Amino acid sequence: MITVIGSLKGGSGKSTIAFNLAVWLAYARRNVLAIDADPQATLTDVVEVREEEGFEPGVRLAHKELLWYPERLGEYDEVLVDVGTADLESLKQAIRIADRILVPVPPSQADIWSTQRFLRLIGAVSENRGEPPQVLAFINRGDTHRAVRESDEAAAALVSLPNVEFIESRLAQRTAFRRSFSEGLAVFEMDPRSKGAQEWNALAAVLYPQVLG
Numbered sequence: 001m002i003t004v005i006g007s008l009k010g011g012s013g014k015s016t017i018a019f020n021l022a023v024w025l026a027y028a029r030r031n032v033l034a035i036d037a038d039p040q041a042t043l044t045d046v047v048e049v050r051e052e053e054g055f056e057p058g059v060r061l062a063h064k065e066l067l068w069y070p071e072r073l074g075e076y077d078e079v080l081v082d083v084g085t086a087d088l089e090s091l092k093q094a095i096r097i098a099d100r101i102l103v104p105v106p107p108s109q110a111d112i113w114s115t116q117r118f119l120r121l122i123g124a125v126s127e128n129r130g131e132p133p134q135v136l137a138f139i140n141r142g143d144t145h146r147a148v149r150e151s152d153e154a155a156a157a158l159v160s161l162p163n164v165e166f167i168e169s170r171l172a173q174r175t176a177f178r179r180s181f182s183e184g185l186a187v188f189e190m191d192p193r194s195k196g197a198q199e200w201n202a203l204a205a206v207l208y209p210q211v212l213g
């Protein structure tokens with residue numbers, strides 16, 4: 001299955017999600033390929049750190065050119081594509097070949113608006129496809145403080161959008177995500193009992209229920 005992790009905004013957590021998913025699937029012994037289609041190359045950087053540190057399992061990275069040869073992706077159980085807007089042609093091609101598109105949405109009005117724009121782009125690019133890709137959105141970088149209701153408001157806004165399925169599992173804004181990433185580790189490797197790891201496991205289980213059997 002080809003899962004594209006995308007949004008129109010930087011900083012929403014695309015590379016973080018793509019990297020954690022790649023490591024999580026590798027633990028589950030899936031034959032997984034990650035494609036970094038963002039010229040910012042954050043996914044490439046974190047995979048390099050992981051390699052330098054010698055952490056196992058490793059993450060296999062492929063060049064974005066491969067997006068134009070989707071038939072070659074068939075040998076992998078799972079393909080993850082990290083896309084940004086700096087390379088619009090790659091972003092559109094990723095949308096064309098995606099089985100599904102995963103959209104991390106920080107809880108702000110600006111991010112809701114940009115998600116609506118992204119949904120329109122997906123719709124326009126998918127017009128010539130037989131079937132449009134499944135689009136899944138979830139809250140990333142949610143607030144941890146109970147008194148702050150921004151995540152709930154953003155969730156309510158996402159639920160009401162057409163052509164997107166809302167995933168209720170959220171990831172909060174936690175240092176565990178940032179720290180693990182900078183060390184080349186998945187959040188569940190650095191501290192499996194952290195809240196971040198628990199949130200991660202819940203989200204991953206929704207995204208890949210078959211992996212858990």
Ligand SMILES: Nc1ncnc2c1ncn2[C@@H]1O[C@H](COP(=O)(O)OP(=O)(O)O)[C@@H](O)[C@H]1O
Pocket residue numbers: 009010011012013014015016017042140141142171172173174175177178179181
């Ligand atoms: N849930 C989270 N909690 C804390 N920091 C996060 C979380 N998700 C992402 N980040 C941090 O936010 C920054 C941007 O994330 P990144 O994955 O690079 O976003 P994008 O690829 O969408 O530009 C990074 O410093 C990353 O560590």
Ligand SMILES: [Mg+2]
Pocket residue numbers: 014015016038040042043082084
């Ligand atoms: Mg990125």
